[in-house]
Amino acid sequence: MSGILVYALHHDGAFNKNSLGAVSEGARLASELGTECHALVLGEAAGLPDELCASLGRFGATKVFRVEGPEGLAQPVVDAMATVIGDGGHEYALFGGGLLGFEIGAGLSARLDAGVCMEVTNVRVDDGRLVAERPILQDSQVSDVHYASGVGVIIGRLNAFEARESGDADAVVEDVAVEFAPHSLRATMVTRGEQRGADVNIEDADILVAGGRGLGKAEGFEALEALAGAMGGAVAATRAVVDAGWYSYSAQIGQTGKTVAPKLYLAAGISGAIQHKVGMQSSENIVAINKDANAPIFEFSDLGIVGDLNKIVPKLTEAVKAKKGG
Numbered sequence: 069m070s071g072i073l074v075y076a077l078h079h080d081g082a083f084n085k086n087s088l089g090a091v092s093e094g095a096r097l098a099s100e101l102g103t104e105c106h107a108l109v110l111g112e113a114a115g116l117p118d119e120l121c122a123s124l125g126r127f128g129a130t131k132v133f134r135v136e137g138p139e140g141l142a143q144p145v146v147d148a149m150a151t152v153i154g155d156g157g158h159e160y161a162l163f164g165g166g167l168l169g170f171e172i173g174a175g176l177s178a179r180l181d182a183g184v185c186m187e188v189t190n191v192r193v194d195d196g197r198l199v200a201e202r203p204i205l206q207d208s209q210v211s212d213v214h215y216a217s218g219v220g221v222i223i224g225r226l227n228a229f230e231a232r233e234s235g236d237a238d239a240v241v242e243d244v245a246v247e248f249a250p251h252s253l254r255a256t257m258v259t260r261g262e263q264r265g266a267d268v269n270i271e272d273a274d275i276l277v278a279g280g281r282g283l284g285k286a287e288g289f290e291a292l293e294a295l296a297g298a299m300g301g302a303v304a305a306t307r308a309v310v311d312a313g314w315y316s317y318s319a320q321i322g323q324t325g326k327t328v329a330p331k332l333y334l335a336a337g338i339s340g341a342i343q344h345k346v347g348m349q350s351s352e353n354i355v356a357i358n359k360d361a362n363a364p365i366f367e368f369s370d371l372g373i374v375g376d377l378n379k380i381v382p383k384l385t386e387a388v389k390a391k392k393g394g
């Protein structure tokens with residue numbers, strides 16, 4: 069058996085950053101193992117043109133298995149992955165994480181009686197086998213997970229793997245007919261969309277402006293939305309404010325929310341609790357505004373501004389608008 073099979077989720081004619089990261093990681097690992105990284109895409113035929121599928125070659129996939137079936141649901145993907153692995157003998161299945169990745173990965177491991185590890189933040193090659201690294205004890209320790217035999221299922225933490233273009237070669241696209249189990253077709257997609265506060269998908273946004281309890285009240289988010297709008301970013305939040313009903317759960321970052329890695333994470337009125345930190349610490353640049361110079365968030369910020377966010381955020385918004393000429 070050889071090869072790594074990665075599931076790539078697409079929506080509206082594009083693959084999400086999380087999936088592209090998983091393909092890039094699969095390609096890196098396949099090259100170290102001396103094997104190939106293949107991707108699997110599933111959806112309505114019209115939504116999966118050749119160019120879109122072949123474009124995964126730029127992220128290192130040599131072959132893309134295109135399966136026609138219902139999009140965005142876990143069980144049909146489990147059927148498709150199991151079929152392709154059964155035919156191709158892939159040794160590992162890799163997912164980028166997120167709720168759908170968790171569900172498919174879990175279903176696939178049950179189907180194939182395979183070993184599974186989720187919330188993986190790094191994978192390395194050891195003696196010709198993959199070892200998944202999974203943070204434990206609130207990210208204070210990292211455990212190594214080895215796959216004893218058979219297929220190994222690796223489910224990343226959301227956005228843990230960086231999307232990297234490694235060339236301009238197209239992947240070979242191969243159509244695969246999959247017979248879906250009757251139970252796999254019993255759920256149907258009714259609607260797909262984003263909740264308020266997520267006009268831009270926050271997991272894919274390059275700029276996030278995040279607010280915490282320091283905003284004082286729900287209306288405090290209006291100033292953050294204005295700043296995010298001026299910068300072309302999206303708004304995120306801590307659990308404290310989500311629990312208080314100030315902002316939508318879809319925007320929560322952290323241990324029990326989403327994991328993000330934007331180019332800029334601007335935290336306003338956020339103390340920097342460990343449960344929040346684990347969801348945003350991979351951001352390229354972290355800027356924090358907090359009136360308390362001893363707030364823990366300053367310990368892992370690239371730039372810290374000590375002051376009242378009510379004064380700083382509106383001025384920042386004006387400055388960004390002025391700089392952009394609007």
Ligand SMILES: Cc1cc2nc3c(=O)[nH]c(=O)nc-3n(C[C@H](O)[C@H](O)[C@H](O)COP(=O)(O)OP(=O)(O)OC[C@H]3O[C@@H](n4cnc5c(N)ncnc54)[C@H](O)[C@@H]3O)c2cc1C
Nearest residue numbers: 280281282306307308322323324325337338339344359377
């Ligand atoms: C099991 C578990 C899971 C959890 N999961 C998550 C999670 O996923 N995500 C998450 O975020 N939290 C999570 N938490 C909660 C976490 O422990 C913190 O309570 C939470 O992150 C704190 O949110 P906060 O920073 O908004 O509020 P606070 O900790 O209250 O911080 C508010 C900050 O605002 C500053 N401030 C106040 N007024 C101003 C002002 N005018 N200008 C500037 N700064 C000001 C204060 O100095 C303070 O530092 C979890 C907790 C547990 C126990």
